[in-house]
Amino acid sequence: DNRHSMISHSWEGGVLRARVHHMFLDAPPDIQTALVRYVTESDADASMALGSFIDSRSDRLVRRGRRHKLSQQGKHHDLHSIFVDVNDRYFGGSVTCLLTWGRHTKTPKPRTTIKLGSYDDNERLIRIHPALDRPWVPRYFVAFIVFHEMLHHVFPSRRSGARRELHSADFRERERTFRH
Numbered sequence: 001d002n003r004h005s006m007i008s009h010s011w012e013g014g015v016l017r018a019r020v021h022h023m024f025l026d027a028p029p030d031i032q033t034a035l036v037r038y039v040t041e042s043d044a045d046a047s048m049a050l051g052s053f054i055d056s057r058s059d060r061l062v063r064r065g066r067r068h069k070l071s072q073q074g075k076h077h078d079l080h081s082i083f084v085d086v087n088d089r090y091f092g093g094s095v096t097c098l099l100t101w102g103r104h105t106k107t108p109k110p111r112t113t114i115k116l117g118s119y120d121d122n123e124r125l126i127r128i129h130p131a132l133d134r135p136w137v138p139r140y141f142v143a144f145i146v147f148h149e150m151l152h153h154v155f156p157s158r159r160s161g162a163r164r165e166l167h168s169a170d171f172r173e174r175e176r177t178f179r180h
Helices: 022-026 029-041 044-056 079-091 139-154 169-175
Strands: 007-012 015-020 098-101 117-120 125-128 158-160 163-165
Touching: 007 029, 015 029, 022 029, 029 044, 044 158, 079 098, 079 139, 117 139, 125 139, 139 169
Parallel strands: 098 125
Antiparallel strands: 007 015, 117 125, 158 163
16 A cells, blocks of 8 residues: 555565555556566566556555654754745745655665655655755755755656656756746
8 A cells, every 4th residue: 555666576586576556456457467567577668558557546545644743943944934935936925835854864874865855746745854954054055955846846747658757848947047
């Protein structure tokens, strides 16, 4: 009943282990075949068929309530005031999503990259990585990350062939309007 990962698979000791969302239980034979081709061959056409199937059954995804309290006041940056400023300046106050700092992890994992922000369209929630709540991180940089995630609210992702297009041409054009 996962909301995000509809299909996961791995090879363990020469055995393919696959986990699929329950929406596939009553899938038609062509989708079952596509599922097999996807997990065994990483077939692009199968991926596209599965993406369409999943999109057409999004009503089967369980919508859970928010599990964590929203936290907008950081030690160095106030996300609420940044959101209000960005919303007024670039969106005429029209964006109505939620905003919070992401969770701090107790045991940091070695990283080569970091996701500075994310937008969850199911919850209409922007999360900003807590690593940005530092005195040396300029407010305008945090504001840009908030702006970028607000654009995901305004320009939802869409499917383009076998891939999901997160940053459309309209998205990128609007993103260039950010002052800094």
